[in-house]
Amino acid sequence: MAGGLTETGDLYSPGIGMIYVFNLIVGSGALTLPKAFADAGWFISVILLVTLAFMSFMTSTFLIETMAAANAAIRYKKLTEKPEGEESDTGSLSSHGSVEEEKSSLLASQSASINRSSSLPKIQYKQYSEITEIPSKTRRDHFDITQRIEMGQMASMFFSRAGVHLFYACIVIYLYGDLAIYAAAVPTSLRDVVCYSNQGNSNTNLSENHPCWNSKNLTRIDVYRIFLGVFTVTLVPFVFFNVQKTKYLQIFTSLMRWLAFSVMIILALIHVSKGKGAGQPKAFIFSGIPNLFGVCIYSFMCQHSLPSLVTPIKNKSRLSTLFFGDFTVILMFYLVLSFTAVFCFDNSQLKDLYTLNFSDSAVCSVVAIQYFLALFPVFTLSTNFPIIAITLRNNLKTMFHREGKKCPWMVDQIIYPMITVLPPIGVAFYTHDLEFLVGITGSYAGVGIQYLTPACLVYYARKHIDRCYGKRLENKHASLFKHKIWVFFILIWAVACVIFVTVNHIVSRK
Template sequence: MFSIYFGRIGNFLFYLVMCIYLYGDLAVYAAAVAKSLRDVVCIRNVTGGILSDADICFSTSTLTRMDVYRIFLLGFIVCMCPFLFFHVTKSRWLQLTTAGIRWFTYLLLICLAIDRAIVLRTWSGPDPPEPVPYPTPVRASGIPTLFGIAVYVFMCHHSLPGVITPIRNKHRLNLRVIFPLFLTILGCNLLLSGTAVAGFNNIKDLYTLNFVPDEHSYDTFKIPYLLAQIFGYFISLFPVFALSSAFPIISTTLLGNIRTLFSLFKPFQTDHAQKVLRYVLPFVVAIPPCAVSLGVNDISFLVNFTGAFAGSGIQYIIPAVLVYRARRYLYSMLHPDVGYENFASTKHGDEEPLYPTNVNSLDPASRGRNLGCCERLAAWWRSCAQMKVVGPHSSIFQHILWVIFILVWAIFCIVFVLVDKIYPF
């Protein structure tokens, strides 16, 4: 679809952003799996406080927690690499099973956090096992992280076609489906976040690791100790089950996008090049996220970076420019006398650049219009004001200001997070 409205450069940028986002996804998944296994296996509370990567993992070994993390990470990548050499197609039952585990774990996280919050606030003994959590209403240092993580968490619009397509009567679709869907997602995230801050003083970058059983598990839950241990280990290992099943699917998706990205260049369109890429690209997919995860095991940093930069491109920039170009295309088809470019009539649109490469190729009238920026801007604004198509499924956000607002908001998010990484709050 993207190649219909954009030239070769736009198509290349689209696949590039997609690949960067999927690389970030794989890095997050690999780090989360390795970190979960590390925290379950290693001994806890060695220093009596917050553990660091330099602490010893086993009392009988000199391996540090970072060493064990990297061992698990390399083992995970080795186990996942074979899936890259063949297509993962029949994953229906795998996805259904994973979805069931996700919902069960989600409810379990909320219930155990509520149970813990009640126990700490109704403690009748002399000294509670942990201080009662009283989170501050606003923490300025966490605002930049919120931008990236919020974009990553709300990356759900790719599921809308699967929800909308089966619906026959699409009358008032925004009020009946889209708004309730996003409100439900917001409510689920607020419920999970609210119970987390009410039950824990220190929330780890991977929330499930807060439930790793320790010496306080007996006192901080009302449920039987054995059941708390079982639930704790199940939640702690949940990323291993869920993300391991999703890793091959995302890797295959990234492999297809990279193959398409290479096919945009003529040297890689030959049969010999395709045979070489078939065996080289799986390593191109696996090595970069593994290298990133080996050096960075901070899940919040990886999620923040992926969401703020590549995520903003996918969630904000690409949909905004796609809607803008699609509206121009639709209006030009319905009103051919207006003078907009007819995308469908271009035989080699995918091979043409997005801008004139030679100013002499323009007619004198076009060169005159290009000289006046204010005139061009005014003409563009008038043309955008006319790009409204009335229909039963027309969007209520048809004005061009909505597209501009989305683009400005995306730039603000990217700049805000980038400044925070250079000059931390």
């Protein structure tokens, strides 16, 4: 619910919560990782994967600490404004039961958080007086994470108005990138399935101007754009309404995702074990580092949905340990997926969307599996597109619509949906280079969401808690990286990475 209000529903165990986080992180970004891994070289890829996994883990702990601080800030304000005993912000929380839905609707509940100052007021320190009569244990309980407070809501509590708008601009850019990736991935998968099945040979090394059918004039890029048009006509109308996916659809797509990843790893391992692997990966390719950096950030992205997934966990006493285990398993999974890919396929054969490599009968001779893997992105990404688009539409309204002023029907029902879908569809029409799209989205907007925002949030949240409770009381959900030097390290790292990627893109274009 907006405003960080307590929700009613079922809690779930820490193990289930970590499964949700695991499924959230391992999503569409993993499909572009093998190609980026090969383009940068296996040695530098391993180093970068390990480094970015560690960085993402660190900022996840920052965000958890900020969630606890935000809960404590709300409780503190209630205690200073109401007589003791009137606080009633605890209760059971809902299990959202759907990881992809959490990722897709990451800001649906906070799209109006800036305007709802009554629920999450802007902190005014001069309103507070130090409460010394509250027992220390009771004050520690103030850091219990029982209210779901999304990133945008935390930004409205701890950032200035300019900071809040910068955050929303960053998340909007990220969502635009997400939509462009989805809009390109689905038609690409359909195009490769159709053209492959009619040519009777592999799509490997075929140019975009190559005929899709031997006896037809339509080229591969023509067929891609036709499918993009079908994709647009089919899914874009949903953006003009409010729709949500069902829990059962989410369970189905989650099972399909894990089945697809498992099949790809097993097929590649079997092919390599038979001595048929064509890959001879290089150790270091400098030119591939920028895209790998963006793909890795995109592949470890989870911060935007952590409040929705962490809050309903029953026992939160070992969150840092559980998250460390989750990130370690995910890192191992990515390494296995990438190494089996680069040794199974030659670098020139690897495609931006890894599932398309298994259309080659040399690796997979079962036609049903070939079609299942090739069409896997179509089913999973298509179900996410309308929800992400609606989320983006709502946040665009939050950014541009004035508080208290009614939005005209034409602007609300027509203009906002159109400016939501036209830019990503236009990008997908211009290019379907998924590795590039993922790299750009991760390198810029992803840096803001994964690094800059959590670091700034935890910094200002710590300052606020010190002003409320003093330094005598420690946040029981404090990050393992307590020293402020880690915050500045993350900020310097993020800025340095953005500069490096930008310079490299400029130089490479020359």
